[in-house]
Amino acid sequence: MGEDSVIDRITAGDLNAVARAISKVEDGAADAAELMKKVFPRTGRALIIGITGAPGAGKSSLVDKLAAIYRKRGERVGIIAVDPSSPFSGGAILGDRIRMQALSLDKGVFIRSMATRGNLGGLARATVDAVAILDAAGYAKIIIETVGVGQDEVEIVKTADVCVVVLVPGMGDDVQAMKAGIMEIGDIFAINKADREGVLRTEKEVEALLSLSMREDGWQPPIVKTIAIENNPCGGGCEQEARSVFGGGRIVGRLIADHLDHQESLKRTCA
Ligand SMILES: Nc1nc2c(ncn2[C@@H]2O[C@H](COP(=O)(O)OP(=O)(O)OP(=O)(O)O)[C@@H](O)[C@H]2O)c(=O)[nH]1
Numbered sequence: 001m002g003e004d005s006v007i008d009r010i011t012a013g014d015l016n017a018v019a020r021a022i023s024k025v026e027d028g029a030a031d032a033a034e035l036m037k038k039v040f041p042r043t044g045r046a047l048i049i050g051i052t053g054a055p056g057a058g059k060s061s062l063v064d065k066l067a068a069i070y071r072k073r074g075e076r077v078g079i080i081a082v083d084p085s086s087p088f089s090g091g092a093i094l095g096d097r098i099r100m101q102a103l104s105l106d107k108g109v110f111i112r113s114m115a116t117r118g119n120l121g122g123l124a125r126a127t128v129d130a131v132a133i134l135d136a137a138g139y140a141k142i143i144i145e146t147v148g149v150g151q152d153e154v155e156i157v158k159t160a161d162v163c164v165v166v167l168v169p170g171m172g173d174d175v176q177a178m179k180a181g182i183m184e185i186g187d188i189f190a191i192n193k194a195d196r197e198g199v200l201r202t203e204k205e206v207e208a209l210l211s212l213s214m215r216e217d218g219w220q221p222p223i224v225k226t227i228a229i230e231n232n233p234c235g236g237g238c239e240q241e242a243r244s245v246f247g248g249g250r251i252v253g254r255l256i257a258d259h260l261d262h263q264e265s266l267k268r269t270c271a
């Protein structure tokens with residue numbers, strides 16, 4: 001099949017064509033560059049959201065909630081889970097598949113996991129290309145989830161329009177250690193697992209770190225406390241605490257969505 005009909009099928013949102021194009025860039029296929037030349041002029045409409053944070057911080061759970069909010073608005077959502085430590089790719093990794101089960105049945109959601117095939121630079125490039133393919137295919141929101149521990153992973157989320165850094169209570173020293181790369185790239189800080197102890201302390205620590213650095217664009221990253229899972233396994237006790245944190249049990253993905261809407265409107269104004 002000619003490249004022209006492939007690009008037509010991508011822009012028409014054909015799922016098979018999209019999946020195959022992503023495999024092509026991931027494999028570094030010989031004709032991938034040629035295809036991307038046709039893809040790039042058709043991009044620029046999506047809001048690209050990077051979600052990063054330590055392993056197990058609740059990134060996938062938040063992505064799930066966020067995507068559900070966008071789906072309610074009728075927007076199509078592309079999700080790319082980048083796992084630099086895993087050699088497995090294609091489809092979603094098992095845990096994410098379970099976590100995003102409802103989403104994965106939804107035809108308006110495209111979920112894909114990408115892994116390193118040898119070098120991180122290659123992964124970063126493949127991620128950028130995959131995002132562009134989803135953008136050309138008309139996904140309004142594209143979410144990149146990545147474990148943000150090292151500088152290389154930070155590079156991946158830097159390609160996003162907005163970056164949400166997910167922290168959890170009681171990180172203490174970890175927050176300090178993350179200061180180097182992550183604090184600078186966060187446009188929004190989510191303290192997830194806010195049903196756990198130590199939320200306020202972590203919030204103060206993040207506030208303190210943020211106050212040390214003034215961003216060039218003057219943006220003051222909001223800190224939002226989130227609970228990404230509804231059925232907390234700890235019974236009624238922590239629900240109580242959740243209510244007190246949020247003053248009435250507000251849902252949490254919503255808070256991030258509101259901030260992202262604000263960021264998107266800024267992006268539109270600047271464009
Ligand atoms: N108590 C509590 N547990 C949560 C919350 N959010 C997520 N979890 C749990 O934390 C665990 C990890 O959640 P994930 O969403 O997989 O976290 P992740 O950051 O995507 O993990 P990796 O992709 O493996 O780095 C799961 O068992 C979730 O159910 C929360 O707000 N409160």
Ligand SMILES: [Mg+2]
Pocket residue numbers: 059060061081096145
């Ligand atoms: Mg995950």
